[in-house]
Amino acid sequence: MGAFETLKKYKWMIPLLNKADRDIKSILMKNMRSKEKNFYPEGEYKADVDNLIKCMLCPNMCRFDCGTLQASQTESMSPSYKARIGYYLTIGKIDPTKEENSDFIDFMYKCSNEENCKIWCPFGFSVVSLLETVRDDLNSKGLTPDYCKEQIKKLEESNTIEGYNIYDTYKEHGIENIETEGNDDVFYYIGCESMKFPDVIKANISILQKAGVKFSTNLEKKVCCGGPSFNIRDSDTAEKFAKKNQELIESTGAKIIVSDCPGCVLTLTKRYESIGIKIEKKIIHIVEYIKQLLEEGKINPTKNVPVELKKVTIHDPCLIARNLNDTASIRAILGRIQDLEIVEPIYNKEYVHCCGWSGTAHWADRVLAIKEASNRIDELRETGAEVFVSACPLCELGLNYGINPEEKEKFKILDVSELLVKSL
Amino acid sequence: MNIDDFELIYKNNRKEIKNKTLIKTELSEFLGEKNVSIKNADLLAYTRDSSLIALNWTIQGKIAGLPDFITWPETKEQISKILKLANKEKIPVIPYSEGSGVVGGSIPIYGGIIIDMKKFNKILEINDKNLTVTAQTGINGMNLERYLNSKGYTSGHIPQSLYTSSLGGWIAHRAAGQFSTKYGKIEDIVMGMEVILPLGEIIKFKPIARAATGPQLDKMFIGGEGTLGIVTEATLKIWPYPEKRTLISYSFPTIEDSFNATREILRENVYPAVIRIYDVHETDRHFSEVENAKKRVMTVFVCEGNKKLVDVEEAITREMCEKNAGINCGTGPVEHWFETRFRVTETSTMSPYKLVYDTVEVASLWDRAARIYHSVVEATDRIKGNLLITAHVSHFYANGVGTYFTFGGVPPKGVSDLEFYQECWDSIIKAVLEAGGSIAHHHGIGINRAHWMKKEWGTAINVMKDIKKLLDPSNILNPGKIYEDIWKGGVE
Ligand SMILES: Cc1cc2nc3c(=O)[nH]c(=O)nc-3n(C[C@H](O)[C@H](O)[C@H](O)COP(=O)(O)OP(=O)(O)OC[C@H]3O[C@@H](n4cnc5c(N)ncnc54)[C@H](O)[C@@H]3O)c2cc1C
Ligand code: SF4
Numbered sequence: 049m050g051a052f053e054t055l056k057k058y059k060w061m062i063p064l065l066n067k068a069d070r071d072i073k074s075i076l077m078k079n080m081r082s083k084e085k086n087f088y089p090e091g092e093y094k095a096d097v098d099n100l101i102k103c104m105l106c107p108n109m110c111r112f113d114c115g116t117l118q119a120s121q122t123e124s125m126s127p128s129y130k131a132r133i134g135y136y137l138t139i140g141k142i143d144p145t146k147e148e149n150s151d152f153i154d155f156m157y158k159c160s161n162e163e164n165c166k167i168w169c170p171f172g173f174s175v176v177s178l179l180e181t182v183r184d185d186l187n188s189k190g191l192t193p194d195y196c197k198e199q200i201k202k203l204e205e206s207n208t209i210e211g212y213n214i215y216d217t218y219k220e221h222g223i224e225n226i227e228t229e230g231n232d233d234v235f236y237y238i239g240c241e242s243m244k245f246p247d248v249i250k251a252n253i254s255i256l257q258k259a260g261v262k263f264s265t266n267l268e269k270k271v272c273c274g275g276p277s278f279n280i281r282d283s284d285t286a287e288k289f290a291k292k293n294q295e296l297i298e299s300t301g302a303k304i305i306v307s308d309c310p311g312c313v314l315t316l317t318k319r320y321e322s323i324g325i326k327i328e329k330k331i332i333h334i335v336e337y338i339k340q341l342l343e344e345g346k347i348n349p350t351k352n353v354p355v356e357l358k359k360v361t362i363h364d365p366c367l368i369a370r371n372l373n374d375t376a377s378i379r380a381i382l383g384r385i386q387d388l389e390i391v392e393p394i395y396n397k398e399y400v401h402c403c404g405w406s407g408t409a410h411w412a413d414r415v416l417a418i419k420e421a422s423n424r425i426d427e428l429r430e431t432g433a434e435v436f437v438s439a440c441p442l443c444e445l446g447l448n449y450g451i452n453p454e455e456k457e458k459f460k461i462l463d464v465s466e467l468l469v470k471s472l
Numbered sequence: 473m474n475i476d477d478f479e480l481i482y483k484n485n486r487k488e489i490k491n492k493t494l495i496k497t498e499l500s501e502f503l504g505e506k507n508v509s510i511k512n513a514d515l516l517a518y519t520r521d522s523s524l525i526a527l528n529w530t531i532q533g534k535i536a537g538l539p540d541f542i543t544w545p546e547t548k549e550q551i552s553k554i555l556k557l558a559n560k561e562k563i564p565v566i567p568y569s570e571g572s573g574v575v576g577g578s579i580p581i582y583g584g585i586i587i588d589m590k591k592f593n594k595i596l597e598i599n600d601k602n603l604t605v606t607a608q609t610g611i612n613g614m615n616l617e618r619y620l621n622s623k624g625y626t627s628g629h630i631p632q633s634l635y636t637s638s639l640g641g642w643i644a645h646r647a648a649g650q651f652s653t654k655y656g657k658i659e660d661i662v663m664g665m666e667v668i669l670p671l672g673e674i675i676k677f678k679p680i681a682r683a684a685t686g687p688q689l690d691k692m693f694i695g696g697e698g699t700l701g702i703v704t705e706a707t708l709k710i711w712p713y714p715e716k717r718t719l720i721s722y723s724f725p726t727i728e729d730s731f732n733a734t735r736e737i738l739r740e741n742v743y744p745a746v747i748r749i750y751d752v753h754e755t756d757r758h759f760s761e762v763e764n765a766k767k768r769v770m771t772v773f774v775c776e777g778n779k780k781l782v783d784v785e786e787a788i789t790r791e792m793c794e795k796n797a798g799i800n801c802g803t804g805p806v807e808h809w810f811e812t813r814f815r816v817t818e819t820s821t822m823s824p825y826k827l828v829y830d831t832v833e834v835a836s837l838w839d840r841a842a843r844i845y846h847s848v849v850e851a852t853d854r855i856k857g858n859l860l861i862t863a864h865v866s867h868f869y870a871n872g873v874g875t876y877f878t879f880g881g882v883p884p885k886g887v888s889d890l891e892f893y894q895e896c897w898d899s900i901i902k903a904v905l906e907a908g909g910s911i912a913h914h915h916g917i918g919i920n921r922a923h924w925m926k927k928e929w930g931t932a933i934n935v936m937k938d939i940k941k942l943l944d945p946s947n948i949l950n951p952g953k954i955y956e957d958i959w960k961g962g963v964e
Contacts, residue, residue, distance in 0.1 A: 060757040064860045068881075072857050075882045079826040087531055087824055102820040104530060107522045107572055108636045109816055112614040121590035121610075122544060123571060124517040132530065133513075141533045142473050149473050151513035168635060170815035394622040 088139075094184035095138040096177075103131035103173055110165035114175075115402040116158055116409055119420035127165055127175045130155050134182040144191050153193060154412050156182050160420060161279065161407030162366040167398065176407060183281045195411040196280040203285055207271040207292075208240040215270045221246035224253055228264035228300040234337070235302035236263050237316070239309025240272045241441040248441070251469040252308055252334055258472055259346035263306075269296055273315040279408050283323065290325040297327055305331040308465075310367035310440050311406070318371075333368055335377035335439045335464060342384050349384050349471035357460070357467060359389040361433035363424065363447060364400040365440035373398075378439050381464050385471045391431040401427060403438075405446025421450025425459075435460045437467060473512050478519070479534040481890070482581035482919075485952060489540050489563055489583065499543060499585075502553045507544045507591075514542045518586045521573045522636075523920070524830045525893045528823045537579040539566065539586045546591045548704045552672040555702075558585055558948045559671060566950050567698035569610055569638035573645060574831070575918030577697050581952040589640050592704055595619055604663060604679060606707040609640030625710040628655025628745070631914075635814060643703050645916035646695035650813065653738075653868045654745035654776070655711070657914065659694045666705035667693050670944035679707035692939070697916055698950040700943055714776035718786045719806035720744075722798030723768035727751055728842050730769045731865075731873075733796035735838055738870045742788045746774035748809070751845070753862040754878075758808070764801045771798070772806045822880070828893050829860075829880030832900045836909035837872040841865070844907040848877055851903040855896055857881045867913060874913035894959055897921075923957040 068076070079086075088097050108128045111117055117125045133155050136142040142152050156179045163174040186192060192200075199209070208214045215238075218225055223246055228235070236256060238249055256263050274289025293316060297305055305327075307313050316331045341347050362378060369375050375397040382390055395401045404410060404420030425447060428436045436459065438444055447461050480486075489495065492510070499508045509515075519535035520526035526536045540563075545551045558565045564584030571578055580586060592610030598620070599605075605627065607616055613634040620626055629649040631637060641647070643665070648657040655661065664679030677690035693701050724730040730749045737744070748771065750758060755770040762770070771793070775785040790800075822829055836844050845863055852861040858881035867874030877900055883892035901911050901924050911921055911928045925933050937955050940947075952958050 060753065060760060061860060064753065068859055069856070072859070072882060072884060075857075075885070076825075076827075076859070079882060083824045086826070101531060101824055102817075105527045105820040105823055107633065107816060107819055108570070109814065110635065111570065112612040112635050121588070121593065122514065122517070122542075123568070123588060123590075124514045126517070129517045133516075136533070139533075141477065146473070151511055152473065155513070168814075170817045171820070394619065 093138055094181050094188070095134065096181040097135065097138060099171070099173060100131045100135040100138065100178055100182070102171055103175065103178055104128050104135050109170065110168040113164040113168060115160050115162050115164065115404065115420045115423075116416060119404070119416050119423055124155070125158065130159070130175060131178055134179055137182060138185060144186060144189065150193070153186060153191065156186065157193060157196065157408040157412040158416060159407050160402045160404055160409040160417065162402035163370055164401070166370070180281055187281055192280065192282070193412070196408065199276045199411060200280060200282050200285055203272060203274070203277060203289070209272055209276060210240070214240050214243040215267045217243060218267045223249050223267070224265070225267040226264045227268065228266055228302070230299065230301045232262050232264045232300050232302040233304065234261050234263035235297060235300040235305045236265050236334075237297075237305050237307040237312060238265055238267065238270065239307060239312045239441055241311070241445065242308045245441055245444060245463065248308060248444075248463040248466055251463065251465040254469050255338060255341070255347060255465060255472065259341045261341075264300055264302070266296065266300065271296070273312040275311045275315045275319070278315060278319045286319075287323055287325070290320045290323060294320075294325060294327055297329060303330065304337065305329050306334045306337045307331070308334050308441065310365050310372060311442060314367055314371055333372060333374070333377075333439070335368065335381060336374055338465070338468065339377040339380045342381065347472055349386065349468060351471045352386055353388065353467060353470045357435050357462070357470070358387060359391065359433045360435040360437045360467070361391050361393050361428050361431040362396060363393070363403065363428060363436050363438040363443055364397055365438055365443045366400055366402050366406065368439060369398050369400050378437070378464050381468055382437065385467060391433050393427050393431050395427055403443040403446030404450065405442045410446070417446065418449045421446045423450075425450040429459070434458060435462060437462050437464050439464045475512050475515060475538065477533075478516070480538055481529060481534055481536050482579065482952075482958070485581055485958070486538070486583045487562075487564060489561075492540060495557070495561060495563070496541065498557055499541060499554065503543055503545060503550055507546065509542045510540065515539055518542055518568060518571075518580065518588070521571045521576060521578045522819070523574050523576050523579075524819060524822070525828065525889060526579070527819055528826065528828060528889050531823045536576070537581045538583055539580040540583050541585045542588060543585055544588050544591050548666065548668060548674055551587060551668050551702055551704065552674055554585060554587060555668065555670060555948070556672040559946055562946055563948065564951050565948050567640070567644070567702050569641040570612060570636055572633045572637040573641060573918060574915050575920040577645060577916055577918035577950070577953055579919065581919065581958065587702065589638065589702070592640070596705070598623055598625065598710070603710050604707050605710050606679070606705065607639055608705055609638060609643065609703045611639050613637050613639065613642070620710055621713060624713050626713050627661065627708055627710050629658060629661055629708075632813060632816070639706060640703050643694050643706060644697050646914060648867050648874065648914035650866070651745040651774070653747050654743045657867075659691065661708050662694055662706050663709060664707040665690055665693060665703050667701040667703050669701045670949040695916070697918065697953055699940060699954055700949070716779040716782045717774060717776040718782050719803040720773040720775065720786060720789055721770065721801040721803070721805040722793040723755070723762070723765040723770050723801050724796065724798050725768060727769050727845060729796045729798070730771045731838070731841055733793045733798055734771065734868055736792040736796070737789050738868060740788050742785050744773040744775045744785060744789060746772065747868045748772050749865040751863045753860070754864050757862070759805050762801050762805055764799045765805070768799070770801065770805060772809055774806060826889075827880055827882060828889050828896075829878065830893065830897070831876060831878050832897060833866070833874055833876040833913040833915055834900070834904045834909050834911060835872065835874050835913040836904070836907075840908040841873050841875065844904055844909045845875060847903040847907045848900050851899045852877070852879050852896060855881070855899055857884045857887065857892055858896055876913075917954045919953060919958050922954055923959050925954060
């Protein structure tokens with residue numbers, strides 16, 4: 049709230065305050081002036097203390113939609129408690145340097161970045177963005193948790209999210225590599241997480257080829273977008289990856305960068321810009337691009353999909369729904385597939401619940417992330433559909449973890465491209 | 473972290489638990505390791521409820537109460553076993569759901585075992601023919617309501633804390649939703665319950681529309697505040713989602729005119745779902761831009777349900793408002809209320825300035841409603857340091873109303889936050905009792921009002937105490953609430 053809104057909001061109080069005795073007025077004025085002295089830490093810090101305080105004093109108005117809280121069902125996982133811990137760690141009420149306090153530090157990472165809170169929060173906060181400012185201070189004190197350091201190590205050693213270069217596996221999975229000739233229409237930017245789903249990549253390549261798009265994949269040169277380093281707030285690593293990607297993207301000459309991973313789209317755009325690196329290209333998620341191809345008539349779904357895939361429900365990836373604000377593309381694509389029955393889950397579009405596999409929560413607490421995934425699976429099952437369609441490799445990974453091993457055969461998690469390609 | 477770094481406010485009654493490790497092991501045996509914690513990181517999360525004074529303590533690094541164990545049972549049998557163990561060891565047990573209570577109800581002032589009910593979050597059945605839903609009581613209000621809405625129903629129970637409170641908490645505190653004029657308070661909505669008694673026995677009151685099966689024993693657990701039993705399951709009335717909603721607002725010269733208009737509407741057996749009367753200060757606070765409401769008393773109405781009925785309700789509502797000097801203010805003020813009703817920002821903005829404030833809701837019959845309003849305002853205005861006392865009337869019945877006061881100020885030199893807070897609370901309650909009202913409408917008793925219970929109930933409180941003793945001979949279930957004078961301020 050800006051100063052003007054604040055003034056307007058509390059204007060009604062002025063006549064009441066005017067009535068007060070002088071000594072009371074002077075106490076009030078002193079309290080007003082001393083807020084920072086009374087409650088803010090001394091010295092240098094990056095934590096967003098003002099907003100951490102607001103959040104910790106809020107009666108948890110977003111709690112019902114917080115994925116990690118709903119997964120754990122413990123008060124300790126509630127958004128406002130996390131903010132309270134963030135505040136106490138910042139002012140030193142809880143000393144972050146003490147080994148015994150590592151549980152408190154972990155709360156700063158037990159968030160799946162789904163940002164449902166933002167929808168309901170009267171201040172428009174996303175709790176993770178508050179926690180990230182606490183992570184900044186933890187990093188500068190050398191207190192980055194080991195599970196985060198491990199991710200950075202992987203990035204440094206393999207340039208990808210795995211302990212090995214996952215892009216090297218393309219041949220064994222039969223994925224076609226298309227090197228750039230420097231003048232492509234499209235750079236199909238395959239995320240490292242997507243490499244775990246070769247069928248999705250093959251489907252996307254096939255769709256782009258059928259539409260006659262001139263594109264490259266550059267798998268020999270590909271590196272991670274650096275997304276994990278942004279979550280961990282390791283700015284050096286983040287910058288290194290941003291520069292590598294900028295160079296690769298510019299070398300393709302492509303007009304449009306199309307990624308199969310919403311996390312990559314977010315990182316290549318808003319997150320790079322947050323560290324001062326702007327890639328002057330159109331960077332979009334592949335569902336948006338495929339929607340355009342359908343609209344332009346470059347591809348035409350005419351075949352029926354197999355009968356066991358006819359009834360589907362949609363799991364909107366949070367990043368596409370709430371960050372890229374696009375819930376239409378995936379529905380437009382599915383809407384073009386003949387005789388497909390689409391059953392919407394209760395929590396859909398911008399109100400979707402997370403798959404559990406975003407942010408840092410799945411590193412900090414794998415059991416928690418799996419529970420979040422299984423909660424989402426329960427919501428999808430409620431629709432009666434046995435095919436769950438999404439458009440994000442992390443969602444597809446997370447949802448997979450959420451299905452009981454004995455039910456893996458019953459339910460299918462598909463990327464929208466896998467379904468579309470069957471109808472072309 | 474040493475939890476002693478946090479100054480403990482309610483420390484005088486804390487029970488010393490000697491064999492903690494053994495008890496932890498016993499709890500883990502039937503709850504599983506994952507459902508018991510003695511870690512500081514968990515204990516700290518259960519050291520307060522949403523009482524506004526507790527927010528001042530939070531920013532000052534103080535805690536209201538300190539539990540010894542946190543448990544997250546998943547079955548009623550597990551709750552029963554916790555209670556049996558607690559009785560054997562004489563350890564307090566505190567039911568806790570979402571912690572949105574505002575009278576200290578879930579604060580573990582004696583220490584002990586927290587039973588967090590959040591894992592009781594399943595919706596068990598919707599019955600369309602009976603118009604009922606049966607759910608476990610740990611379910612969050614919004615998650616219950618959203619589910620009902622998705623199936624075409626509403627429970628009609630929409631408290632401002634919908635997003636942050638549970639079915640069990642509503643039952644415990646006899647809560648009221650904003651739409652209560654039409655749908656009733658929670659005691660009108662609950663039809664059946666499963667309760668676990670303090671000694672661990674599990675009892676069930678089957679859902680019935682109405683019956684004549686002896687005294688209504690089940691009602692005793694509605695408003696029990698977790699002192700008489702733990703409610704694990706409840707069957708509630710539901711309604712088809714309203715077909716039509718009509719928004720109406722009028723401003724009146726005085727609160728008395730507004731009372732007359734609303735009373736006359738209800739006399740006709742017309743029940744708008746929402747009625748809210750704002751006194752002059754609150755009208756200025758929320759509707760300063762409404763020209764027709766300047767220096768007047770804003771009153772908003774929402775009529776909802778069957779289209780034909782809503783149209784009739786609207787006509788009668790308008791007729792009574794206009795008859796009582798009401799000026800039509802259009803739909804704008806009601807739309808504004810809909811937009812802002814869950815946007816709670818005040819709790820976040822007062823404590824950093826060391827302001828002490830709170831809300832106190834009270835009940836009364838019609839013939840003394842205006843008197844109560846005026847005497848509370850007068851009495852609280854006199855308190856040194858108090859800067860504001862305002863009210864809106866938020867709940868309406870054919871026979872009376874619920875009025876919701878807000879006070880706020882800064883403690884004068886030498887007076888602590890808690891002392892000032894207690895003084896304001898006591899002044900309001902005293903004025904209400906003297907004017908013939910009842911001390912609570914929907915937030916409950918908890919710690920803040922316990923010392924007034926004798927005045928409120930008269931000798932009947934002795935019967936209540938006897939019942940408590942019978943059900944809970946070792947006083948293990950939520951001690952320090954309702955029956956005990958923790959504030960030591962009870963005015964004779
Ligand atoms: C911003 C805000 C707005 C509010 N608006 C309203 C409103 O409009 N109407 C209203 O009525 N109240 C309102 N309240 C008060 C509060 O939300 C209610 O008292 C609510 O009923 C408490 O529910 P809870 O689940 O948070 O309970 P808690 O705070 O966790 O517990 C409250 C009490 O219930 C007991 N308890 C909890 N679960 C059980 C159970 N299963 N069995 C037995 N005892 C149990 C606890 O021991 C405690 O005594 C508001 C509070 C806030 C912070
Ligand atoms: S994110 Fe917003 S709504 Fe959620 S707890 Fe924090 S302040 Fe409250």
